[in-house]
Amino acid sequence: MTSVDLKFFTLLLFPICIGSLGNLSLLCQYVFIYFSGSRSRPTDFILTNLTVANLLVILSRGIPDTMSALGMKDFLNNFGCKLVFYVLMVxxxxxxxxxxxxxxxxxxxxxxRSTRWTELKVKAIKYIGHCTILFWVLHMLANIRVPMLVSEKTNNENLTNTINYLYCSATTTTQDKNTIFASLSLSHDILWLKLMIWSSGSMVFILYRHKQRTKHIHRYNSSSRTSPETRASQSIFILVCAFVSFYALSSITYIWFSIYDRSAWWLVKTSALTNACFPTASPFILMTREHCVCRCMWKK
Incomplete structure (x- = not known):
């Protein structure tokens, strides 16, 4: 193992261990709440799916890259490579x-609290489970082509249309097909980002108006605390900001992948680190802001 590999191993080991423990801890809390019969919040089901997805990202990309940095070679066969990258993308x-x-x-x-928004809240709670299940199904179908492009590591390093991940190889498609799939993926991402920005902006605006209306109350009540809804909104807003920031870093890495014919060593390692950033930070953002989750575990 070279000194560069050792540095990368150390850098990657931190998000893998910390991120996995954080997501597992958060997942155990929600599972405990569910089986203990405690009253769960509507967002708990969404957060459970988020932690599972984050764990899949950390483990499917982090573990192979860590093993590769340790000097292990050919530890994944053709099926293993296809499965790992498929799980990562989903x-x-x-x-x-x-x-x-x-x-x-x-x-x-x-x-x-108007009639229109009240009806929308009821419908939103009713269809949360359907939406999360639909997300899993859609992304499983949307990434069905990933196993076709990934295979075990090739010994031919002169292929210009192959990205070498040191333990697996990913073949880029032809320019026409790549443009079509890139356009579809970009339009999908832009749609979700627009919804994130709109919802985050709406939360900030609503919380600001609420603060202005209750300012005179807080002047005379020094013991007043932030409401659970406000704490939850703040944590989700921070979560979205973190996601957008790390998504921007990941997009820059993707652009470099598109520019280079063959991926450089540093580019492959950088993409592994950027992929692990949000899944690692996500559970700690939620756990440090939403204290009510921890309280529920100790009330029983």
Whole structure:
């Protein structure tokens, strides 16, 4: 193992261990709440799916890259490569869609108490489960072509249309097909990003108006605390900001992949780190802001 591989191993081991423990801890909390009979929030089901998707992303990309940095070679066969990258892409897609759903649902939850918004809240709660299941099915179908492009590591390093991940190889499609799929993927991402930005902006606006209306109350009540809805909205807003930031980093890496005929070593390693950023930060953003989740576990 070279000194560069050792540095990368150390950098990647941190998000794998910390991210896995954080997501598993959060997942165990929601499972405990469900089986203990405690009253769960509507967002708990969304967050459960988000933590599962984040775990899939961390494990499917982090573990192979870590083993590769340790000097292990040919530890994945053809089927293993196809499965790992398929799970990675499905997990990333579900994490993207679920984060957007979480943001939109919270914006609807804290919206003004009018007849129209009340009806929308009831419908939103009713269809949460259907939406999350639909996300898994859609991303499983949308990424069905991924196994066709991934195979075990090739010994031919002169192929200009192959990305070498050191343990697997990914073949890029022809320019026409690549343009079509890239356009579809980009339009999908732009749609979800627009929804995230709209819902996050709506939450900030609603919370600001609420703060202005209750400012005189807080002046005379020094013991007043932030409501659970406000804490949840703040955590989700921070979560969305983190997602957009890390998504921008990942997009820059993707652009470099498109420019280079063959991926450089540093580019492959950078993509592994950017993929692990959001899944690692996500559970800690939620756990540090939403104290009510932890309280429910100790009340029983």
């Amino acid at each position: 997990g990333k897609g579900v994490s993207f869609s679920t984060t957007c759903l979480l943001s939109v649902f919270q914006a609807i939850t804290i919206s003004p």
